[in-house]
Amino acid sequence: MIENNQAIVLWQRCLNFIKDNVNPTAFKTWFEPIVPLKYEDKALTIGVPSPFFYEYLEEKYVGLLRTAIYKEIGEGTELMYSILTDKTNHITINIEGTKRSQALPAQAPIHNGNKAPNPLQAPAVQDLDPHLNPNYNFENFIKGNSNEFSRTVAETVAQNPARTFNPLFLYGPSGVGKTHLINAIGTRIKELYPEKRVLYVSAHLFQVQYTDSVRTNHFNDFISFYQTIDVLIIDDIQEFAGVTKTQNTFFHIFNHLHQNGKQLILTSDRAPVMLQGMEDRLLTRFKWGLVAELEKPDVELRKNILRNKIRRDGLTIPESVICYIAENVNESVRELEGIVNSLLAQSILFKREIDLDLAQRIVRKAVRCAEVKPLSVEDIIEKVCSHYNVDASTIHTKTRKREVVQVRQVAMYLAKKHTDTSSSKIGKLIGNKDHATVLHACKIVKDQVEVDKAFKAEIEKIEAGLRQK
Numbered sequence: 266m267i268e269n270n271q272a273i274v275l276w277q278r279c280l281n282f283i284k285d286n287v288n289p290t291a292f293k294t295w296f297e298p299i300v301p302l303k304y305e306d307k308a309l310t311i312g313v314p315s316p317f318f319y320e321y322l323e324e325k326y327v328g329l330l331r332t333a334i335y336k337e338i339g340e341g342t343e344l345m346y347s348i349l350t351d352k353t354n355h356i357t358i359n360i361e362g363t364k365r366s367q368a369l370p371a372q373a374p375i376h377n378g379n380k381a382p383n384p385l386q387a388p389a390v391q392d393l394d395p396h397l398n399p400n401y402n403f404e405n406f407i408k409g410n411s412n413e414f415s416r417t418v419a420e421t422v423a424q425n426p427a428r429t430f431n432p433l434f435l436y437g438p439s440g441v442g443k444t445h446l447i448n449a450i451g452t453r454i455k456e457l458y459p460e461k462r463v464l465y466v467s468a469h470l471f472q473v474q475y476t477d478s479v480r481t482n483h484f485n486d487f488i489s490f491y492q493t494i495d496v497l498i499i500d501d502i503q504e505f506a507g508v509t510k511t512q513n514t515f516f517h518i519f520n521h522l523h524q525n526g527k528q529l530i531l532t533s534d535r536a537p538v539m540l541q542g543m544e545d546r547l548l549t550r551f552k553w554g555l556v557a558e559l560e561k562p563d564v565e566l567r568k569n570i571l572r573n574k575i576r577r578d579g580l581t582i583p584e585s586v587i588c589y590i591a592e593n594v595n596e597s598v599r600e601l602e603g604i605v606n607s608l609l610a611q612s613i614l615f616k617r618e619i620d621l622d623l624a625q626r627i628v629r630k631a632v633r634c635a636e637v638k639p640l641s642v643e644d645i646i647e648k649v650c651s652h653y654n655v656d657a658s659t660i661h662t663k664t665r666k667r668e669v670v671q672v673r674q675v676a677m678y679l680a681k682k683h684t685d686t687s688s689s690k691i692g693k694l695i696g697n698k699d700h701a702t703v704l705h706a707c708k709i710v711k712d713q714v715e716v717d718k719a720f721k722a723e724i725e726k727i728e729a730g731l732r733q734k
């Protein structure tokens with residue numbers, strides 16, 4: 266709500282002066298969005314869409330603003346800013362940028378509330394759709410050995426956002442509940458702190474929004490929007506690997522939010538140390554708070570998840586079938602859910618009971634599909650490192666210790682032999698080496714296999730392990 270007509274008139278005069286002294290793009294970007302709010306006691310208060318916007322004005326245009334105000338309104342006039350992003354967060358700052366107070370009452374939003382995380386419309390909204398999936402909550406997240414620690418820290422963060430673990434970095438293989446858990450955190454925070462601006466976004470969507478904003482000249486809006494978030498949840502951060510500009514932009518958003526006491530929650534399919542193609546300064550920040558792993562569920566947890574899903578779906582499935590599925594499907598929870606869905610579909614389609622025989626046929630088919638899943642370089646790194654009992658992170662360091670060099674060479678050799686990945690990509694993923702190093706490693710290992718029986722047996726043992734994946 267604009268509180269004072271005089272403010273509009275005075276600000277319009279200032280704008281006319283400013284317009285003559287900056288280029289049209291800067292005027293449109295940095296001055297048109299400003300809203301005059303009130304003029305009282307020789308102080309003009311203007312509304313700006315975000316803290317970032319204020320910082321930018323202070324850094325780049327404070328001289329021009331001061332001149333315009335003194336010239337058009339009079340010497341000694343104070344300029345006060347009000348951040349319009351959140352009704353609970355109205356700070357005012359004088360033109361020297363020193364005095365802060367809670368002087369302004371809450372105001373109505375300047376723009377209409379948006380319902381999607383569209384950064385181009387979003388800077389000054391209050392009702393932000395957090396894009397959380399309400400079906401993913403703590404109540405239906407089943408606890409087990411493999412996720413107990415992550416679940417506990419997730420609950421702690423939800424109770425006290427930005428007070429405990431910031432950022433919270435959750436990692437683990439596909440389908441083990443990362444997305445579920447981070448949605449649960451967001452949902453709990455919204456229940457406990459409804460005024461907080463929580464946003465869930467996939468790394469992929471973030472990247473698309475960023476690219477779009479650059480293409481359509483709305484980059485500042487994009488940045489401003491993300492800098493207004495109180496709890497930013499980004500899923501599958503590994504997608505930023507190799508995309509430098511997106512990483513760079515995210516780096517600045519991360520810093521701004523972290524410095525301003527906002528919570529960041531990130532997930533990835535691998536630990537920070539295994540994130541190739543990611544800038545070091547980001548990797549360091551990912552480790553600032555807490556890094557927690559979600560492992561593949563053990564058999565007990567698989568049974569409990571199955572029982573829970575079956576109950577929720579209103580099905581009755583014999584305990585022997587539950588045990589059979591839990592013991593034979595051990596990749597991810599998503600896979601377990603897929604089996605239950607197939608059982609249900611088959612029993613409806615063929616009008617038959619869900620029994621062990623049906624379960625066995627469905628599981629066999631699903632497990633066969635898993636067998637033909639191609640090996641990845643990451644699978645090979647994992648197997649080779651565990652065979653030699655070396656921490657996977659060491660092969661990405663620069664160390665030239667003989668035993669580490671050998672592990673690296675074996676991993677490169679097997680990656681070349683068992684995947685379609687190019688030598689240069691393999692090099693990047695294993696110790697950030699070039700393709701010539703990979704080819705050299707392959708030759709060394711191959712030569713040794715030909716003359717050293719014990720070494721040959723060792724390699725065959727690792728290869729057998731790879732086939733069991």
Ligand SMILES: Nc1ncnc2c1ncn2[C@@H]1O[C@H](COP(=O)(O)OP(=O)(O)OP(=O)(O)O)[C@@H](O)[C@H]1O
Nearest residue numbers: 405406407438439440441442443444445446598599
């Ligand atoms: N502990 C759990 N209790 C109940 N459901 C679970 C649990 N873990 C995972 N699930 C369910 O398994 C499915 C897959 O989980 P989710 O999408 O969270 O995995 P993810 O780790 O994010 O996988 P991806 O990395 O592939 O995105 C979801 O339907 C989720 O609700």
